[in-house]
Amino acid sequence: MHIITMLLLISVLVLVHELGHFGVARLIGVKPERFGFGLPFGPILYETTWGNTKICIHALLLGGYVAFADDDPDSTIPKDDPSRLSNRKIWERCAIISAGVIANAILAFLIVLFVAGASHNLPSGQYNIFIDQLEPGKAFSANHIGIKKGDRIVSANGIKVDSPFKFIEIAQRSKTYDNYVSYARIKEQRSKILELNPALKGELKTGEVIPANTKIILPDYSAEAPLSFSDENLAGMAHYKPEGVKLNARQQKLRNNISDKKYFISTGKTTLNDLAYATGDTVHPVYIMVSRNGKNVELAPAYPNRQGLIGLKLKSDEVNIPVTGPISAIKASSTYISRNVVFMLLGLWQIVTGQIPITNLHGIVAVTKVGSDIIAKRGIWDGLLLTSLISIDLAIVNLLPIPALDGGHLLFLLIEKLRGKPVNEKMQEAFSKYGFIFLMILMILIIFNDIWALVTDKL
Numbered sequence: 455m456h457i458i459t460m461l462l463l464i465s466v467l468v469l470v471h472e473l474g475h476f477g478v479a480r481l482i483g484v485k486p487e488r489f490g491f492g493l494p495f496g497p498i499l500y501e502t503t504w505g506n507t508k509i510c511i512h513a514l515l516l517g518g519y520v521a522f523a524d525d526d527p528d529s530t531i532p533k534d535d536p537s538r539l540s541n542r543k544i545w546e547r548c549a550i551i552s553a554g555v556i557a558n559a560i561l562a563f564l565i566v567l568f569v570a571g572a573s574h575n576l577p578s579g580q581y582n583i584f585i586d587q588l589e590p591g592k593a594f595s596a597n598h599i600g601i602k603k604g605d606r607i608v609s610a611n612g613i614k615v616d617s618p619f620k621f622i623e624i625a626q627r628s629k630t631y632d633n634y635v636s637y638a639r640i641k642e643q644r645s646k647i648l649e650l651n652p653a654l655k656g657e658l659k660t661g662e663v664i665p666a667n668t669k670i671i672l673p674d675y676s677a678e679a680p681l682s683f684s685d686e687n688l689a690g691m692a693h694y695k696p697e698g699v700k701l702n703a704r705q706q707k708l709r710n711n712i713s714d715k716k717y718f719i720s721t722g723k724t725t726l727n728d729l730a731y732a733t734g735d736t737v738h739p740v741y742i743m744v745s746r747n748g749k750n751v752e753l754a755p756a757y758p759n760r761q762g763l764i765g766l767k768l769k770s771d772e773v774n775i776p777v778t779g780p781i782s783a784i785k786a787s788s789t790y791i792s793r794n795v796v797f798m799l800l801g802l803w804q805i806v807t808g809q810i811p812i813t814n815l816h817g818i819v820a821v822t823k824v825g826s827d828i829i830a831k832r833g834i835w836d837g838l839l840l841t842s843l844i845s846i847d848l849a850i851v852n853l854l855p856i857p858a859l860d861g862g863h864l865l866f867l868l869i870e871k872l873r874g875k876p877v878n879e880k881m882q883e884a885f886s887k888y889g890f891i892f893l894m895i896l897m898i899l900i901i902f903n904d905i906w907a908l909v910t911d912k913l
Contacts, residue, residue: 456826463841472518474557479550485537488521544867551863555849562845565838566790570783573835575774576790580616583607586769594765599754605744611680618770626762628681628738635734636698644730646673666722673733681738701731708732794843798850819904857889
């Protein structure tokens with residue numbers, strides 16, 4: 455039942471997008487010859503005529519379109535007729551083409567505004583993070599730092615923790631053997647090795663190989679410095695670049711071999727620099743502050759294991775923005791929309807730059823499954839908020855300068871404005887054709903990702 459509800463909500467978004475194009479075209483005086491709900495493949499489930507426009511519902515309900523006389527080479531409308539889209543001014547064509555995106559944006563805001571007014575609050579995007587339980591076992595650092603079930607995490611390494619992602623990211627980045635070591639740490643370890651092995655002083659340069667069978671006393675295992683992060687790093691808005699230099703494969707193998715050992719017998723292939731790297735890469739402590747009984751408590755440092763785990767199971771409660779009236783609802787809705795637009799644009803940039811692999815992209819199947827789960831577990835308000843985000847996402851994606859999308863048509867209009875004449879019609883058709891093929895291939899890949907995620911129980 456909830457899946458049907460989610461499909462209906464998504465269908466409304468597609469319908470509103472196409473009605474945006476349709477309505478503005480009729481308002482300006484351009485005749486839409488066909489209004490299609492679904493992709494124009496396979497059988498037509500329903501067909502009728504409204505005024506001079508043919509209304510079609512296709513079997514593949516994964517999109518929609520508005521077709522003009524310009525799209526039909528067999529149209530009886532004269533080439534110079536002002537009801538053709540191509541005969542209108544550039545600003546009129548821009549208005550028609552961008553109307554779908556604008557309609558989706560307006561609908562998204564109205565949905566959020568409705569939820570704000572009806573539920574009297576909106577999610578803030580910030581969370582109170584509590585300790586739900588401690589994982590048993592001495593191997594987990596959490597059992598040795600004084601943390602208790604029910605504690606609320608205030609900060610980690612001095613950074614305010616207002617989302618589970620922030621805390622998990624700090625712990626993951628601080629894990630044992632992260633394969634990075636700072637320049638200061640390398641210098642420090644080199645000095646320690648030379649102090650413990652005075653015979654090497656003056657006889658061995660940094661890059662020289664330590665003679666075979668030489669016994670080297672190793673420095674005691676010690677933690678690295680705690681890591682620091684920017685707000686952009688922890689919000690996923692900027693790529694985190696580890697400080698220092700990465701260990702090569704040989705140095706990583708050496709580090710693993712000498713772990714917990716007091717000395718090392720040279721094989722004649724190891725340099726002083728290799729040893730400094732290998733002994734320097736250990737673990738970064740995580741300094742946690744919790745709130746307990748109304749007081750902030752500083753805990754002993756936690757040391758994540760090789761998987762970046764401390765041994766804590768977290769529980770998060772989202773902080774809501776209270777809505778007390780119309781002005782409050784408008785402000786809260788605007789904040790909610792703008793915050794999520796920023797995250798969507800960031801996500802799009804990460805996809806384009808390869809930071810998010812294409813195998814992680816999901817589409818209507820996954821969205822429908824996730825949306826139906828949200829409605830079932832958290833109620834219709836959260837389902838509507840997800841619908842508003844999908845509407846925004848539709849608007850953003852349709853603005854991409856890809857032929858066959860609204861953004862591609864707008865790009866051609868921009869080129870026409872700059873050149874003073876339209877782009878060659880055959881060239882436009884070719885770009886649109888290949889752009890459409892690209893979108894179809896991408897859609898098939900995304901549907902495959904969705905199905906695979908469902909089969910492997912990742913959704």
